[in-house]
Amino acid sequence: MTKTVVMILFIAACVALGALSGAGNQPGEWYQSLNKPFFNPPSWIFAPVWTFLYILIGVALSATWYDENNGRRLVLFAIQAALNLLWSPVFFGLQSPALGLVVIIPLLVSILMFIAASWRENRAAAWLFLPYALWVAFATLLNLSIVLLN
Template sequence: MTFFIFLLACGAAATTGIIFKPGQWYETLDKPGFTPPNWAFPVAWTLIYLLLAWVGHRLVAIPGSQVLLALWAAQIALNALWTPVFFGAHRLFAAMLIIALLWLVVAIMVLLAFKLDVISGLLLLPYLGWLSVAAALNFAIMRRNSW
């Protein structure tokens, strides 16, 4: 049951991507050569959200996971915030600050998760990897289009 509660939270965050679509504005931006193809984003996020729900489900059952669960809540809130700031408000610098904080929260989650539950730590690694690409992309787009 807890898996579905965490999946619902992930679904709520994913909804921002439905409401605030990249659209024409994003297509016209000067993007770096390492920009993933458009089809990769929904595939990656679907997998990441499933892994995040699984991590949350695992953590609930582990004594001493309160800090990790608080970080889980913080990351999903930051995750949900980034999309409307970047795609909705077109605030590239503010989005960069949000994704940098999100990356930091997830990196701390990975470190703490490995100490408490190796499987949860491993399940978080694809998220941290994808956030690294997304942060680099956000930064490159901000540099290329804000000056």
């Protein structure tokens, strides 16, 4: 397979897994009833932002996949991916903002670790993860705020 085909497959897999996780864990009435901070974004913004981020994540995985000595970074990628897919079922499915916080903090740490580990080996992959890190940092603050307000 060519690198382009692999990249397209990784992007498709990231977007599809993210969409399945989101579709299977809708916020619903429970979430609507929670007190939220003033900076809570409108619900329509999440799908396009996450789609864009999953595209970047897929490209970063593709770029990392072909690197030499990529084992540690691929492990970090797998850890962040598992935590990312776990957060929605925990927060929305279990209706537990506190447990969501327990998941999202290590998610943010693993994203930052991937960026740090990639910085010298594959600067492009590190940069591709930067918007993801910023969004998850914002989501962590939002999650914490919901815990504190409820």
